[in-house]
Amino acid sequence: MNSLIHARGLIKRFGDFTAVDGIDVDVRPGEAFGFLGPNGAGKSSTMRMIGCVSPPSGGVLRILGMDPRRDGPAIRARLGVCPQLDNLDPELTVLENLVTYARFFGIPRRVARARAAELLDFVQLGERAGSRVEPLSGGMKRRLTIARAMVNEPDLVLLDEPTTGLDPQARHLVWERLFRLKQQGVTLVLTTHYMDEAEQLCDRLVVMDGGRIVAEGSPRELIGAHSTREVVELRFPTDDQGTYAGKLEGIGERVEVLPDRVLLYVADGDGALAEVHRRSLSPSSSLVRRSSLEDVFLRLTGRTLVD
């Protein structure tokens, strides 16, 4: 078995509520693996089980070939964790946060200092080493948390929604750093509800909904299997976009009606748009774009991802 993470029928229950409902996952060394899904899909519960801080309620889970129930500390020694909410130490400086954290892994103080300085440069926080955590921006805090997750030179890095709540510029900076880690051969496992993030970073991903895995593959494969090449988005000047659905029948493979627009799934977007006009339907706006994971999700669950 060559998987860093191996799960079969993995279940997490909180009382009567089943957060993760029997999932199978394998993560191979060196890949960037994503859990994609809306809030409440069970991504974070899965991540906490993989991080060995939340015991599974059922099924098989092996992390780095070990059993989290028995070998928690030994597994965590080789994991790097970047949680959804930054839990940096507000009473310590940026540098002290890394050094103190390294001590929890038993890393000698001298080694910890050298590594902390290196990591701060890597996440472009070298100049803030002596600063307190509180005045840092959201993006800086997230980068510091990522640096902290690297302090034990982990075999596997877990990132729970690494860019949620960040502004676009800060997001791109985080992505760029994560991409560098990926190039260095670090295995990344991340959760996200952003399509662009999953497409940017993940070699392979699973789409989760309601605690189950509804699809699996590379971003390209998923789009190929569950969507068309292009999508036409139409907005009609009415309160009920559904009234136009019938009139669009036959154009492309599928029509999807949303509260504010109608989506046409087609191979050739421009051709389809021409056909719409030929039927003398006049949308107030129209847009032709490539299919994305958003469309895959819509197809699989009948719901949009970010609402």
Place this chain on the structure above:
Amino acid sequence: MIPSVHVLEYHLVNYRRTWRASVFSSLVLPLLTMLGFGLGVGGFVTGGVDGVSYLEWMVPGLIASTAAQVAVAEATWPVMSCFTWVKTYFAQAAAPLRIGDILGGHLAFMLFRVAVSAAAFLLVAFGFGALRSGWAVAVLPISLLLGAALVAPVAAYTASVSSDSYLAILMRFAVLPMSLFSGVFFPVDSLPTVLRWVAWALPLWHGVDLSRAATLGLDPGPGAVWQVLYLLAWAVGGWFLASWRYRRRLVI
């Protein structure tokens, strides 16, 4: 004037959810102190103090001290919360309220808390037969005056510090010593000269002294006027300090 009533109203509405917890700290604990010290330790003070029993002697001091505790407690963590955690003040400043309205309304609420605690304690002391004179009702306005002398400057302090560690520092280095050495538990006459002057400089002793004269039915003498004026000076000075600090924080 009217806008600060609306601010007061906000704090009163909020208080409806938390008043139970405050009953404990502002009534039950002072009551236990009265039992533990007034009756317990008092039982060993065989000679009494200044011709009255230890219980009768210490109760007015304890009421004043409780008023001071409530005042300081209300002007520290809740104020810090309004600035940093819940950010109530910023929400209020976004409404058509002036700094004076926000500050005045909140200070009025703090004085309301002081008045309720002092009145409740006074009733209990009456039940214990620890009041010797009808003048004891004067303890209420005295507590309010003492409260005003404390809430305003303490709110100014809270508005000036960056973390709640400084509030803990204020409690330990100023409020606790003030409570222990302002003639609540033993006469300040037995303090060394320097410390006696410190006690006289702080507001609490004046509140204790005036309250004691009231519950024992003693003639406070002409000095009382100066004591009242001195406490007023703390309140007015504190008001200006607090207005200045609040403006600094809220008008950026």
Place this chain on the structure above:
Amino acid sequence: MALPGMGRRSAAVARRNVAALKTAYWLVMIGGLLEPVLYLFSIGVGVGALIGEIPLPGGRVVGYAEFVAPAMLASSAMSGALSETTFNFFGKMKFMRLYDGMLATPVRPIEIALGELAWAMLRGSVYSAAFLVLMVAMDLTTPLRALAALPASILVGFAFGALGMTISTLIRGWQDFDMIGAGMFVLFLFSGTFIPATAYPDVLRWIVEVTPLYRSVDLIRGITLGSAGPVQVLDVVYLLVMLAGGLFVAGRRMERLLCR
């Protein structure tokens, strides 16, 4: 998991607190040291001047400050240990979410608890030692008795620290802290701290005598006044049982509290 690893990781948790010491926190810590001293001067010396001397149950008569000082030492050991293991522990867990970060490392819940306890005890021992030096300087006890009282006050701190850890695992939210604070204050007032328990009515006296702070005061007072006897052995046993029981319960519940 080997014991050395456990000790090292607990030490790393305690070390975090040393790293967090900044100007403001130092002042807060000195404030903690100041508190029993202020009470000693106010009640022990100030009110003591009104009381004069106080008779002990054995018939011996001692100065009031001599009587109150050991009680202040025991109370401050209690409040220091309890506040570090309840208020501060809860704040770090819920407010700063520090332990979530620590638990992502090989550190285990019980190691966090032990590390925090070790830190509280280190701090408490420094406080106790300083207070004992003051007691000797004020001629309230002899140097030799003070030396013997130090381990006793550390034991008191450990016992209350273990109790505090157990309490932390039961806390539902901030509203419970009013209860803890009130509980501490009641113990502080009525544990034979300011007057001998024999002054209370019989029923009340028996209740007082089984409370942990009373046993602690009794132990330390017995040592600093040089009147220790078999009862003080009972006190030590009482505190040891409290320590063991607290650690046992906290150890079992800590896992459930931190890893859900």
